[in-house]
Amino acid sequence: MVDLSVDFVGIKSPNPFWLASAPPTDKAYNVIRAFKAGWGGVVWKTLGEDPPVVNVSGPRYGAIHASDRRVIGFNNIELITDRPLEVNLQEIKQVKRDWKDRAMIVSLMVPCEERNWAAILKRVEETEADGVELNFGCPHGMSERGMGAAVGQVPEYVEMVARWCKQHTRMPVIVKLTPNVGDIRKPAEAAKRGGADAVSLINTVNSIMGVDLDAMSPWPHTEGKGTHGGMCGAAVKPIALNMVAEIARSEATRGLPISGIGGIETWKDAAEFMALGAGTVQVCTAAMVYGFKIVEEMKSGLARFMEDKGYSRVSDFVGKAVPNVTDWQHLNLDYVVKAEIDQDLCIKCGRCHIACEDTSHQAITKEKDGARHFEVIEEECVGCNLCAVVCPVENCITLSPLPKGAVDPRTGTPVGGTRTWKEHPNNPMAKNPRPALTAAE
Amino acid sequence: MDIKAGRLSADQLRANFCDLAPAMAPNEARVAAERCLFCHDAPCVTACPTTIDIPLFIRQIAAHNPIGAAETILSANIMGAMCARVCPTENLCEGACVREVSEGKAVEIGRLQRHATDAAYGAGKQFFRAGPATGKRIAVVGAGPAGLSCAHRLAVLGHAVTLYEAREKAGGLNEYGIAAYKASDSIAAREVEYILAVGGISVVHGKRLGRDFRLADLERDFDAVFLGMGLGGTNTLGLGDEPEGVMDAVEYIARLRQAKALSDLPIGRKVVVIGGGMTAIDIAVQAKKLGAEEVTIAYRRGRKAMPASDYEQEVAQIAGVTIREYQRPKTLLAAGGKLAGVELEYVTEREGKLVPSGETTMLACDQLFKAIGQTLLPEDFGGEGGLQMKSGKILVDSARRTSRPKVFAGGDCVFGGQDLTVSAVEDGKMAAQAIDSMLKAAKAA
Ligand SMILES: Cc1cc2nc3c(=O)[nH]c(=O)nc-3n(C[C@H](O)[C@H](O)[C@H](O)COP(=O)(O)OP(=O)(O)OC[C@H]3O[C@@H](n4cnc5c(N)ncnc54)[C@H](O)[C@@H]3O)c2cc1C
Ligand SMILES: Cc1cc2nc3c(=O)[nH]c(=O)nc-3n(C[C@H](O)[C@H](O)[C@H](O)COP(=O)(O)O)c2cc1C
Ligand code: SF4
Numbered sequence: 001m002v003d004l005s006v007d008f009v010g011i012k013s014p015n016p017f018w019l020a021s022a023p024p025t026d027k028a029y030n031v032i033r034a035f036k037a038g039w040g041g042v043v044w045k046t047l048g049e050d051p052p053v054v055n056v057s058g059p060r061y062g063a064i065h066a067s068d069r070r071v072i073g074f075n076n077i078e079l080i081t082d083r084p085l086e087v088n089l090q091e092i093k094q095v096k097r098d099w100k101d102r103a104m105i106v107s108l109m110v111p112c113e114e115r116n117w118a119a120i121l122k123r124v125e126e127t128e129a130d131g132v133e134l135n136f137g138c139p140h141g142m143s144e145r146g147m148g149a150a151v152g153q154v155p156e157y158v159e160m161v162a163r164w165c166k167q168h169t170r171m172p173v174i175v176k177l178t179p180n181v182g183d184i185r186k187p188a189e190a191a192k193r194g195g196a197d198a199v200s201l202i203n204t205v206n207s208i209m210g211v212d213l214d215a216m217s218p219w220p221h222t223e224g225k226g227t228h229g230g231m232c233g234a235a236v237k238p239i240a241l242n243m244v245a246e247i248a249r250s251e252a253t254r255g256l257p258i259s260g261i262g263g264i265e266t267w268k269d270a271a272e273f274m275a276l277g278a279g280t281v282q283v284c285t286a287a288m289v290y291g292f293k294i295v296e297e298m299k300s301g302l303a304r305f306m307e308d309k310g311y312s313r314v315s316d317f318v319g320k321a322v323p324n325v326t327d328w329q330h331l332n333l334d335y336v337v338k339a340e341i342d343q344d345l346c347i348k349c350g351r352c353h354i355a356c357e358d359t360s361h362q363a364i365t366k367e368k369d370g371a372r373h374f375e376v377i378e379e380e381c382v383g384c385n386l387c388a389v390v391c392p393v394e395n396c397i398t399l400s401p402l403p404k405g406a407v408d409p410r411t412g413t414p415v416g417g418t419r420t421w422k423e424h425p426n427n428p429m430a431k432n433p434r435p436a437l438t439a440a441e
Numbered sequence: 442m443d444i445k446a447g448r449l450s451a452d453q454l455r456a457n458f459c460d461l462a463p464a465m466a467p468n469e470a471r472v473a474a475e476r477c478l479f480c481h482d483a484p485c486v487t488a489c490p491t492t493i494d495i496p497l498f499i500r501q502i503a504a505h506n507p508i509g510a511a512e513t514i515l516s517a518n519i520m521g522a523m524c525a526r527v528c529p530t531e532n533l534c535e536g537a538c539v540r541e542v543s544e545g546k547a548v549e550i551g552r553l554q555r556h557a558t559d560a561a562y563g564a565g566k567q568f569f570r571a572g573p574a575t576g577k578r579i580a581v582v583g584a585g586p587a588g589l590s591c592a593h594r595l596a597v598l599g600h601a602v603t604l605y606e607a608r609e610k611a612g613g614l615n616e617y618g619i620a621a622y623k624a625s626d627s628i629a630a631r632e633v634e635y636i637l638a639v640g641g642i643s644v645v646h647g648k649r650l651g652r653d654f655r656l657a658d659l660e661r662d663f664d665a666v667f668l669g670m671g672l673g674g675t676n677t678l679g680l681g682d683e684p685e686g687v688m689d690a691v692e693y694i695a696r697l698r699q700a701k702a703l704s705d706l707p708i709g710r711k712v713v714v715i716g717g718g719m720t721a722i723d724i725a726v727q728a729k730k731l732g733a734e735e736v737t738i739a740y741r742r743g744r745k746a747m748p749a750s751d752y753e754q755e756v757a758q759i760a761g762v763t764i765r766e767y768q769r770p771k772t773l774l775a776a777g778g779k780l781a782g783v784e785l786e787y788v789t790e791r792e793g794k795l796v797p798s799g800e801t802t803m804l805a806c807d808q809l810f811k812a813i814g815q816t817l818l819p820e821d822f823g824g825e826g827g828l829q830m831k832s833g834k835i836l837v838d839s840a841r842r843t844s845r846p847k848v849f850a851g852g853d854c855v856f857g858g859q860d861l862t863v864s865a866v867e868d869g870k871m872a873a874q875a876i877d878s879m880l881k882a883a884k885a886a
Contacts, residue, residue, distance in 0.1 A: 068475070266504035290479050297500045300509040345468065393468045 002306040003313045004299060006040070008279045009172040009197040009257050011130040013040035013103035016314055017270065017298050020261050020282035021046050021107035021133060021176070024292070026081060028091035035095075037292035038299060041103025043200075043282060046080035046135045047088050047124075048109050049116065053079040053141075058222030062209035062229065073235035074285045075209045077227055079141045080109050085123070093127040103280075105174065109135040109147050117161060118168040131171050134161060134196075136187070137178035137203025139230045149203070152178035155190035162194025174259060177201040177243075179236075184243040189252045199247065200259035200282065202240045204230025233285035237263030241276055245325045248277030265294070267301025274314065275321035333424055334417030334436050336408045337383035337399040339363070339376045345396035348372050352387035352397060360386050379409045405437075442686050442779040443710040443807045448732025454703045457730035461622045461756065462526065462552055470556045473549045474503040476540060484537035485550060490859065490867045491518035495534060499553055511561030512568045514554055519569075519593045520586055520866045522562060522632050523615050525554035526623045528863050529719075531752040562631060571641030572599030577880050580605065580663040582650045585613020586862045587669030587852025589636050590869030591876075595667075596641035598877045603663070604642055607649040611637075613671055613852075615862065617695040620723040622730070624698075651821035656828075660847055665876045668822065668835065668843070668850040669869060672815035678715065680773050686780030687773060690714065690724040690812035697727060706731055709808030713783055714738045715770055716812030717747040722754065724810045725762040736762045737804060739785055741769035741795060771801055773809070782806055817854050831856040840875035841868055849876060 004015040018041040019025050019034055026045035034042060055078055064073040081088060096104040106129045110116040124132055136152030143150040151157045158175060165173045175191035177184060179202040191199050206228050210219040218226025240262025247253045260278030264270050265286040273281050286294055302314075311317045341352065341364075353364045353374050363380035364387060367373050376387075388397040402408060404416025417436045425433040449457070465473065477499040485495045494513050501510035514521035530536070530551040538547035561568075577600045581588045584606035592602045610616050615629040637644065650656065650670065659666045675689050686709070700706055708731040714721050717740035729736045738757065740747060743766050747754065754764060765785070772784040782805040787798040817834050819825065829836045829844035834856035837843055841851045851858075851868025858864050 070475075266500075267506065268504055291481060293497070294479075294500070296494075296497055297504055297506070297509075300501060300512070301504050301506040304506050304509045345466075394471055395467070 002303050002311065004040075004303060004306075006280055006314050008103075008259065009131070009174070011041070011103050011105065011172055012101075013280070014101055015040035015295075015299055016274065016280040016302075017295050018042060018103060018105070018259070018280055018282045019287060020284040021105075021135065022284040022288070023078070024284060024287045027083070028095050031091075031095050032098075034287075034292050034295075035099045035102050038295045039102070039292065041105065041130075041280070043105040043107050043133050044088070044092055044129075046107040046109050046138070047085055047120065048080045048147075049111070049120070050085050052082045052084055055079055055082050056222050059220035062220045063233070064209060064235065071233060071285070071289045073207075073209070073231055074233035074288070075207050075229040075231045076204070077140050077229040080107075080135070080138065085120075089123055089127055092124075092129055096128050096130075103131075104129045105131045105133050107133045107135050107176070109138065109142060112146060112151060112157060112161065114164045114168075117164045121165060121169040121171075125169060125171060129171065131174060131197075132165065132169065133174040133176050133200060134165060135176050135203070136161070137176050137201075139178060139180050139204055139206050140228060149178040149180055152176075152187055152203075153181055155186045158187045159190040159194035162191050162196040166195035172197040174198045174200050176203055176261075178203045179239055179243060179262075180206050184246055185250045185253060188247045188250075188256065192253055192256050196256075198257035198259060198279075199253075200261055201243055201247075202236065202262045204232045205236055205239060207231035232262065233289075234263045234265055237269060241272060244273060244278055245276045245322065248319060248322045249325050265290075267298045267305065270298055271302060271305055271317075272321075274318050276325070277319040277322050279315075279318055329421045332418055332420060334413075334415060334419050336402045336415045338378050338381045338402060339383065339385075339387050339397055339399050341374055341376060341387075342396050342398070343375075345393050346374060347393060347396075348374065349392060350374065351390045351392065355386050355390045360384055381410065442776075442781065444686060444707045446707045447704040448708060449704070451702070451704055454731070458622050458625065458703065460526075460625050461620075462555070464559060465549075465552050465556045470502060470507075470553060473553055474499050476548045477503070478539060480539055484539060485534040485548075488533050488537035489518075490533070490861070490864045491524075491870065493517040493521065493534075493554075495550055498557060499548065499550070502553055502557055507557045507560035508564060508566050510553075510557035511566065514557055515561070515568055518863065518866055519590055519636055519870075520615070520632060520862060521554055522558040522628060522635075523586075523619075523624070524863045524866065525551050525558055526628065527615075527619050528861065529750045529753065532750050533863070562635065567635070567638055569593070569597055569639045571596045571639055574601065574641075575599040575880070577601065577664045578603065578662075579665045579667065579876060580659040581667045581669065582659070583607075583613065583668065583670035583852070583854075584611035584633070584644060585669055585671050585852060586615060586865035587671075587854075587869040588613070588667065589633065590866040591667045591669060591849075591851065591873045592642045592869075593636050593639055594870050594873035595876065596639050598873065600641070600664075600877070600880070602642045604644045605648045605650060605654075606644060606646050607652075607670075609646060611644060611646075613669075613865075617698055618691060618720075619698075619862070620694070620727060621698055621703075622726070649821075651818075651823075656822045656845075656848070660845070664847070664880060666848045667869070667872050667876065668848065668854060669852045669865070670821060671853045673818040673821070674816040675811065676814045676816060678770055678773075678811060678813070680770060684773055684775035684778055684780045686807060687809045687811065690716070690720050690810040691815060693810060694720070694724060694727065697731075703731065708733050709806065710734050711806040711808075712736045713804055713806040713809045714812055715809065716740065716814070717742065717749060718812065718814070719749050719753060720815075721810075721812035722749045722757045722762075724812055726757050726760045728808075728810070729760045729762055733808075736760075737806075738762060738764045739768045739770065739783075739804075740764065740766050741788060742790060743767060768802070769795075770809075774803070780807065780809055783809055815853070834858075839871075841872035842875060 021043040025042040138148030142148035175196040212219040260273030261282040270281045356364045402415045479496045498510040498513040535547035541547040612629045712733045714725045768785040771786040774782040849872040852865035
């Protein structure tokens with residue numbers, strides 16, 4: 001049996017699946033349901049100072065749907081919790097008391113003054129929660145009041161608040177980052193300098209989900225007026241993965257514990273974040289779309305994956321993909337792949353042909369002996385992956401490397417060398433340009 | 442009378458008896474799985490007698506975890522592999538699917554279930570182990586779906602099970618009764634092997650309750666008893682002596698299922714089937730697939746009233762079987778002791794009662810199969826005096842407890858069941874849970 005339990009900056013939980021700070025963690029009622037369903041931990045919906053904020057009573061959420069109405073992107077203009085601080089604190093204390101084995105992290109957002117942070121930390125400590133997460137990410141509403149992303153976008157503020165928090169509490173401090181910045185490494189470094197125990201990312205991405213062309217207003221809107229919201233869900237996963245990887249592999253932040261967030265729906269999404277260095281993962285949208293039960297699939301799938309690969313605990317594979325994330329300049333230019341179409345799986349829709357014909361390299365036939373037939377022309381194929389991406393049949397089009405020593409029929413160059421851009425003759429800056437394969441090779 | 446073997450070539454027979462619902466190709470499974478809406482309190486789960494967590498297992502398939510999906514299935518229904526092939530899903534899970542409401546096309550739950558269980562069987566994944574020994578011994582009578590399911594769950598709970606089976610092979614009707622084109626590739630035997638691999642179950646073949654031992658012996662020697670002996674008898678037509686050529690459908694199917702070569706099976710040129718249930722459909726379709734020229738089902742009520750589902754009827758019609766409704770056999774016609782035809786009487790239905798119309802019709806045939814229902818053989822357990830019965834079957838409560846304190850029963854032999862593999866599996870599982878609770882309570886007291 002594999003062990004799914006994790007110890008993340010001293011916070012223990014029976015599995016790495018946490019609910020992100022959001023409506024699913026807004027009240028004891030929801031959190032208890034989540035724990036019953038099997039979630040390993042929660043980050044309580046962000047607390048602020050009294051009087052509580054007021055949410056719009058117009059629609060808060062929007063979405064982009066795939067053609068089958070699957071929600072692939074989700075957006076909200078919700079603020080932090082709109083319930084009184086004391087009510088939240090009491091509930092947190094009671095739930096933690098009743099569910100000792102689960103991780104209870106409390107998300108916080110107060111004005112940028114040391115005494116405000118010191119005051120709220122003291123009160124959170126009394127709940128015996130396991131840690132705090134500083135919400136420097138909320139991109140709407142709160143940021144207009146100088147909080148949330150307004151802090152997260154300024155590394156100096158991130159560092160300053162993180163430092164205050166470390167000074168005023170014994171609890172582990174996790175800094176939650178906003179993706180609405182040019183370089184995610186900067187706020188991560190600032191958090192580390194400030195003494196944060198970990199970072200979590202991403203919060204939501206600035207977005208307008210659509211425009212109502214009758215009302216001539218962003219959709220959804222409150223009485224004809226709309227504002228940008230924060231986007232999350234499956235569509236933001238690639239953005240989040242990249243940001244996690246950047247922090248994991250950057251010299252300045254290497255080893256800084258990461259809680260991965262953004263578009264996680266299945267065990268596989270979670271495992272990908274973990275392979276890129278996340279010690280735990282957090283989920284919001286998938287839970288809001290499908291309910292808490294999805295964690296069963298996540299636990300089962302992750303356990304099966306680990307068993308198949310021979311990992312006995314989560315830490316065995318956390319970060320395992322990080323060394324393989326590199327810069328473009330280090331990629332081997334003498335490695336050549338060609339697309340191949342499995343004729344038994346091909347349903348002859350022709351999408352690969354037209355994609356390659358119109359927009360890529362004219363490397364896929366459309367007929368053979370007068371009949372509809374799609375086949376790769378190796379002399380033209382650059383191995384770009386476009387055809388495989390547009391093919392509606394999984395694994396019908398695959399890309400396979402040409403063997404070392406073969407000659408690429410497109411370029412006439414031998415395959416199997418090891419040149420990167422740094423050694424390529426086309427690079428005017430190359431110090432020691434060399435041919436594709438040297439005699440020794 | 443024209444009944445003979447080898448009407449079709451071996452190749453033709455092989456093609457005819459291939460899977461009715463074939464395995465899914467990977468892309469087919471992915472597309473099918475993605476149609477599931479992961480409904481809350483899903484209607485399909487409610488409609489499944491074993492309450493398999495269907496949305497969860499389909500989500501697991503969609504998330505590239507078919508083995509995990511199989512674990513979800515088999516934890517609720519240890520015969521998930523067989524049920525995937527034989528359940529009348531159109532009346533069960535798929536009939537309740539919300540996609541059926543929205544698009545008239547349910548998610549293909551049965552075939553997805555097969556996709557997952559095939560993956561686990563293919564990879565040799567065993568999810569179950571006999572639990573720590575409780576020291577309790579339980580006798581299970583009959584190694585059909587009910588008995589096997591009960592034995593398996595009892596073993597997982599740590600009880601030592603002795604499984605008595607009258608026949609040479611275990612599996613019950615899965616092995617001897619289900620249509621061959623639903624159970625290809627020896628799936629019934631592979632499933633039995635998978636179930637018994639849990640350990641803690643010793644199977645005693647060739648021992649028959651009522652002949653080799655009595656119920657009282659089991660009650661004396663074991664801590665609890667589960668009866669799952671199905672229905673051993675069959676109804677008769679009540680038309681006097683039956684000429685050569687009249688056969689019992691269930692018996693014939695058992696021969697077919699056990700045949701070394703299908704080309705050895707004698708089948709008539711013109712075949713008539715009497716009945717309207719799954720057995721009638723199965724024998725008719727298989728007769729056709731064996732090479733019978735004309736196969737006619739005669740059912741005494743209307744098609745709507747047939748216990749065989751619309752889908753099953755469709756399968757028969759696609760195979761080329763003619764279904765006649767409101768006709769029942771009146772006289773068996775014979776020449777020289779051999780069947781020559783049947784006289785069918787037209788009937789009408791008035792307030793649920795069948796009334797003869799007085800008119801009849803003749804139907805020439807070489808072979809006639811009786812598929813008019815099976816009956817319990819009460820002498821096996823001492824009859825009415827032994828156990829309380831209702832309408833010829835054993836009466837049980839919701840925990841599958843009979844009128845005798847230590848004796849439980851389930852599957853086709855109990856009153857009020859659905860006579861399906863899946864409900865037999867559920868009965869066995871529920872009885873095992875009840876036996877376990879009973880033994881635990883006794884220990885605590
Ligand atoms: C022709 C036919 C087709 C069918 N097709 C389908 C279908 O497509 N889908 C579906 O869901 N259901 C189908 N059914 C129904 C299904 O097969 C039964 O509901 C199911 O097998 C019942 O399981 P069981 O364990 O109660 O009984 P059985 O499967 O009948 O098993 C009883 C076992 O007990 C043994 N036994 C009997 N008496 C004794 C004794 N005295 N001592 C020891 N052992 C004994 C028998 O040998 C047998 O192995 C079909 C039934 C028939 C007859
Ligand atoms: C309706 C809604 C409300 C949210 N509220 C908060 C919040 O109060 N504090 C916070 O840190 N993040 C908040 N988030 C962001 C999520 O915690 C999470 O970072 C983001 O949704 C990305 O994860 P996902 O793709 O799994 O949804 C909210 C998200 C949503 C959809
Ligand atoms: S989800 Fe619930 S609260 Fe929101 S609009 Fe619908 S009914 Fe109202």
